[in-house]
Amino acid sequence: MTLPIVAELDRGLVARIRAGEEQAFAQLFARYYRELCVYASRIDRAGGSGEEIVQEVFFRIWMHRERLLLTESLTGYLYAVTRNVSLNRLARSQTEDRWRAEAQIDALEPLGESGSADAAIRETEMAIAIDRAIGKLPPRCREAFLLRRQRHLSYAEIAQTMQTSPKTVEIQIGKALRLLRAALAEWL
Numbered sequence: 001m002t003l004p005i006v007a008e009l010d011r012g013l014v015a016r017i018r019a020g021e022e023q024a025f026a027q028l029f030a031r032y033y034r035e036l037c038v039y040a041s042r043i044d045r046a047g048g049s050g051e052e053i054v055q056e057v058f059f060r061i062w063m064h065r066e067r068l069l070l071t072e073s074l075t076g077y078l079y080a081v082t083r084n085v086s087l088n089r090l091a092r093s094q095t096e097d098r099w100r101a102e103a104q105i106d107a108l109e110p111l112g113e114s115g116s117a118d119a120a121i122r123e124t125e126m127a128i129a130i131d132r133a134i135g136k137l138p139p140r141c142r143e144a145f146l147l148r149r150q151r152h153l154s155y156a157e158i159a160q161t162m163q164t165s166p167k168t169v170e171i172q173i174g175k176a177l178r179l180l181r182a183a184l185a186e187w188l
Contacts, residue, residue, distance in 0.1 A: 088161065095150050144158055
């Protein structure tokens with residue numbers, strides 16, 4: 001099979017997926033799932049699940065199938081999306097780990113002259129409550145919130161990282177702040 005024929009078959013498969021044909025999507029999934037799992041596992045060697053990453057890739061493809069356009073190779077597109085999802089998960093995980101480490105270090109710092117054991121305990125409990133509240137945010141809200149608050153990215157940079165619009169980022173961060181205020185009401 002020559003390359004132009006393969007590309008034409010891929011375009012046909014993508015067109016069928018865009019039309020909502022589940023059988024075409026199942027065919028795509030069966031054709032690429034295993035090799036993308038291996039690829040994702042190589043990127044995320046820290047113990048992340050390549051299968052979870054690839055499942056997220058295919059979930060995103062299905063959820064956004066109407067916007068799916070094939071301008072290049074289908075294989076190249078799938079590998080690029082898998083790489084981006086893997087790297088985003090890795091960055092998010094590193095950010096969460098760094099945040100947790102900072103919270104633990106802050107909790108272990110010695111009390112100041114005016115500090116008391118009660119104040120230190122309250123600060124530690126509050127840090128734990130904040131960590132839990134952030135952990136309970138919907139995944140997209142949490143990602144946008146952490147990119148803004150910990151990596152100090154602009155809405156445009158977050159939108160590019162998350163492959164969405166700046167307005168969507170603004171909405172996700174606003175939602176995250178509302179949910180955090182409600183979850184942390186007793187601490188505020």
